[in-house]
Amino acid sequence: KDSYSITLLPGDGIGPEIMSATVGVLSALTSRCGFELEFAEALIGGAAIDAVGDPFPDASLERCLSSDSVLLSCIGGYKWDSNPRELRPESGLLKMRKSMGLFANLRPAKVLDQLVDASTLRREVVEGVDVMVVRELTGDVYFGTPKGIDVVDGELWSSFLAFGRDDGVGGGSGVGIFVFGSQSYSSSGRKRVGYNNMIYREDEIERIARVAGDVASKRSGRLCSVDKANVLDVSQLWRDVVTEVISSEFADVELSHMYVDNAAMQLIRYPKQFDTIVTGNIFGDILSDEASMLVGSLGMLPSASIGDGIGPGVFEPCHGSAPDIAGTDKANPLALILSAAMMLRYDLDRDEEATILERSVEAVLDMKLRTADIKQEGDGCKLVGCIEMGKAVAEVV
């Protein structure tokens, strides 16, 4: 196959700028390497809310599903921040992940030699760091039910609590009932209660463990699974299932386990101890962002969200939409360009071209070109805008 359909989701803020820089780079790459990419745009995020009142309209979903792969810039902005949750850009992202079955989020945090001084950590601590966080993306407390904010009567509450405790819910009894009735409210003593269910089924854990095992075996073979099994039942199941999958299916992978609080420390204390990390949705949200800060330059970090390997994945930078610099040609397109490299590798099976793209990004850094976010005082580098940076990469591919 040498022609692929790519859905572009430019999104909000700096999204359209970095997307057009990236499309320029991809066009240069395809004409050099002799394959074709057909691009078609679709709406997501604030742009979609403004245009059609839905942060991820069905038309966008259909277009994504019918293409070979999806490239997403970034979403969000102050403008939509006080909307009700279902009309917020983030909800579009969650809907996209769930409806496209993107259960695995790969977030590499690799410190480039050229940018080691962008980190707030000491050079000797971060030099050579190369961590891959594999985050589960469609389960956990993000999507668990029941959930909500209810109003309960004080006494009803006490009896609920007593029930929860005395009846031995959990602990293997196999029966749990969770009821908030609207029946017996009294006007006094009403209290709000907010809840989300942190829940994983074993097949959800199995499939992310397989992705992580696969990723780890193609890297150094060291996999660290992060959970809170000393406190949470859902983590105990996570730990058991990850252990089962890795030990039975990945003889070459060396598995270790770490509690999430310790992992948050160890990432700062001695990040080089990690190669591949696998963890659930919420812990992964926190730890992958923390890991990306080791690199210092969020503007350099790509990510891949993939599913069963049959449908398309979504490739996007880790950074946000930076509404304050939108439209000023100050954005850094490199993270989106590196996301396109991940797309070539994971979805289009074009490893060689992915590597060309990654080398090209290193090349422009070696040419001492820097956007504002990665420019250091006195580094002797040239400050360039988004357009010029894009052109520079396109020239060297």
Add this chain to the structure above:
Amino acid sequence: KDSYSITLLPGDGIGPEIMSATVGVLSALTSRCGFELEFAEALIGGAAIDAVGDPFPDASLERCLSSDSVLLSCIGGYKWDSNPRELRPESGLLKMRKSMGLFANLRPAKVLDQLVDASTLRREVVEGVDVMVVRELTGDVYFGTPKGIDVVDGELWSSFLAFGRDDGVGGGSGVGIFVFGSQSYSSSGRKRVGYNNMIYREDEIERIARVAGDVASKRSGRLCSVDKANVLDVSQLWRDVVTEVISSEFADVELSHMYVDNAAMQLIRYPKQFDTIVTGNIFGDILSDEASMLVGSLGMLPSASIGDGIGPGVFEPCHGSAPDIAGTDKANPLALILSAAMMLRYDLDRDEEATILERSVEAVLDMKLRTADIKQEGDGCKLVGCIEMGKAVAEVV
């Protein structure tokens, strides 16, 4: 009042060593300052499991509750790591917190000038950092029900999921039902499912918001509440209630909100932006450990766990029990000594004596004494053991 009863919980690993160093320091302090502390020991953690088969026996609870304050070293060790959860040292800690009503955990992360180079972060980033994390300690997914690991039939599972979605559970409907029945299992397609309920009642949020407001107003007045309100209902309630409490009761406190993933980044990117942070139990577990790593020297960090202000609080270091160096006189007693200072301040209302203790710790650092964990190559300091460090502090109080 000039005589207080203190329960000592030496715990496991290096616990007994650092406790005896700290008791030596407190004895010197009381004789210098003219008040009395009566010490009595009780069991917790692995030591309690070995002695009486319970990680926090009722006798310990009673002793704690009947004293003016409680000083705890640290718990845990490899020996008990594969015990069933209820026979693990951590369970004793959780039981202690819940049964003593210790809903607020205060964890200061203050970078001392003398130890700035112990941090893996660049000097200019961490110099002067002084963050206080106020973590809720008796709610959230730590204690929420229902919880457990169940086995469900594949089909039952699908109908449960469909129910959860279609019935509009959450989102304000006020009715949620969560059932795992043992009735209709088929032998094929059985799956395990693990779940814990992330849940907060508004009164639980109110009381921790009051503690945080109080702490912030005695510090710089800046309070940052951390949640995941863009995804979680429980976080939306958290955000609403914290906003209500602070705006109506703490006119002098400036409140901001941050998502937990961003907070994990910002703590590394620019930690000086934070003064007081307030957050839930699990986010606080992660972020307070991350914040403590800014300081670099976990062996220096105290914490306070307090309740309604009537019963006693528990004061303990942030570090673990370091079983590998237990009994070798290599442990650093300073975090426990600083925890005793917090005890004097919060529980015994002896602010002056607390300050004396804190200054004494700084004094021995100025005298260039260092235990192994805070010794830097070429720092020109003298390496001392736990006993010598304790004596040195006792001499200068």
